[in-house]
Amino acid sequence: MNHADPEPGLTPEESALADGLRARVSPAAAPADFAARLRQLAAQPKAPPAPAPAPPGRRIRIAFGFAAVAAAAAVLVAAAWVAGYFGQSDPGQPSVAAGSPQGSAGQGSKGSPASEPPPQDAAPPLAASATDADAGQFLAVREVALVRRDRGLPPVQFLAVDGLRVTGEGSDRQIEVETRFVPVILEYH
Amino acid sequence: MEQSPDRLRDWERWLQDHLDAVLLYARRRTPCEADAQDVVQQALAEAWQRGAPELPLVFTIVRRRAIDLGRSGAARALREGEVALRMEPGWLKAEAESRDAAAFIAAQLSALPAAQQEAVELHLWSGLTFREIGEITGAPPHTAASRFKAAIAKLRPALAELDPNAPAHEPR
Numbered sequence: 001m002n003h004a005d006p007e008p009g010l011t012p013e014e015s016a017l018a019d020g021l022r023a024r025v026s027p028a029a030a031p032a033d034f035a036a037r038l039r040q041l042a043a044q045p046k047a048p049p050a051p052a053p054a055p056p057g058r059r060i061r062i063a064f065g066f067a068a069v070a071a072a073a074a075v076l077v078a079a080a081w082v083a084g085y086f087g088q089s090d091p092g093q094p095s096v097a098a099g100s101p102q103g104s105a106g107q108g109s110k111g112s113p114a115s116e117p118p119p120q121d122a123a124p125p126l127a128a129s130a131t132d133a134d135a136g137q138f139l140a141v142r143e144v145a146l147v148r149r150d151r152g153l154p155p156v157q158f159l160a161v162d163g164l165r166v167t168g169e170g171s172d173r174q175i176e177v178e179t180r181f182v183p184v185i186l187e188y189h
Numbered sequence: 190m191e192q193s194p195d196r197l198r199d200w201e202r203w204l205q206d207h208l209d210a211v212l213l214y215a216r217r218r219t220p221c222e223a224d225a226q227d228v229v230q231q232a233l234a235e236a237w238q239r240g241a242p243e244l245p246l247v248f249t250i251v252r253r254r255a256i257d258l259g260r261s262g263a264a265r266a267l268r269e270g271e272v273a274l275r276m277e278p279g280w281l282k283a284e285a286e287s288r289d290a291a292a293f294i295a296a297q298l299s300a301l302p303a304a305q306q307e308a309v310e311l312h313l314w315s316g317l318t319f320r321e322i323g324e325i326t327g328a329p330p331h332t333a334a335s336r337f338k339a340a341i342a343k344l345r346p347a348l349a350e351l352d353p354n355a356p357a358h359e360p361r
Contacts (some may be wrong), residue, residue, distance in 0.1 A: 007318050007319060008333075008334030009334075010334075010338065014338055017345055018337075020348055021344060022296070025282065025283055025290070025294045025350075026209070026281065027210045028278065028279060028281055030209050041234060
């Protein structure tokens with residue numbers, strides 16, 4: 001609305017008619033008990049302002065869902081990084097099962113070799129491709145593939161998984177995903 | 190927090206000046222008297238939280254609460270002006286003439302399109318400017334004014350019937 005617009009006016013005849021109408025009828029008085037109730041309303045202590053109602057839009061849920069899943073994934077990736085799942089460039093290095101004699105041998109000894117792998121559970125390595133993406137907690141990535149399959153879209157060749165940002169090929173740049181927990185929107189390039 | 194005497198006095202004056210018109214506005218947009226009073230009370234409580242209630246704000250809240258009250262098809266039709274607003278003769282009072290005059294004018298008003306009735310209610314009985322009416326109804330000020338002018342033009346014969354001195358025809 002343009003507040004620079006002048007207030008529209010009435011012609012003298014229109015004003016006279018309006019005045020005539022106003023002089024004849026007016027709103028009936030509110031019921032006395034209702035008016036009394038409203039007077040009491042002002043006498044009451046001022047209540048704190050009501051919290052704003054949650055907007056019903058899905059974007060809030062989506063944002064919350066994305067944040068929750070992203071936080072969970074970030075924790076997982078960080079834990080995996082600490083546990084040494086990433087960055088093992090030597091594929092031939094034998095894995096060390098948790099609780100194995102090798103794994104427990106160095107525990108408690110300061111100055112143990114830095115190259116000594118930390119104890120690992122039998123969890124599969126976190127994925128760098130779609131085929132591995134359903135390992136661990138990367139549910140959303142798997143769901144992308146399922147949704148694409150359900151919609152008849154060609155499968156995406158995921159090239160990398162970085163938290164929840166999925167890099168891959170595909171005609172869609174954004175897809176709505178219903179994970180097991182919350183709806184999220186994943187973007188991929 | 191106790192309310193100051195000034196605040197209570199302001200409130201009393203506000204109710205005295207505006208409650209009747211606000212309640213009429215709510216009555217015409219809600220299915221029953223209890224709903225109308227609830228909507229007005231909600232609106233006043235909400236507006237009062239923000240300070241002394243400004244009349245356009247109160248009407249805006251009443252309008253929205255009335256729409257929120259019913260999400261039914263009837264409420265939607267009412268909001269979109271597809272059906273006539275309710276008007277009961279007892280909701281208007283005649284100032285100096287017989288009760289019949291009030292009923293007659295109420296009937297004439299009810300025959301107007303809902304948007305025109307709303308413009309009459311807000312401008313005539315609450316003294317809102319067309320800019321304020323536009324803000325309440327979501328229409329440009331000139332549209333609000335046009336609705337009021339159209340309503341007055343349609344009411345002209347009825348007013349002439351009541352008062353032979355009133356202009357009976359559109360001035361040329």
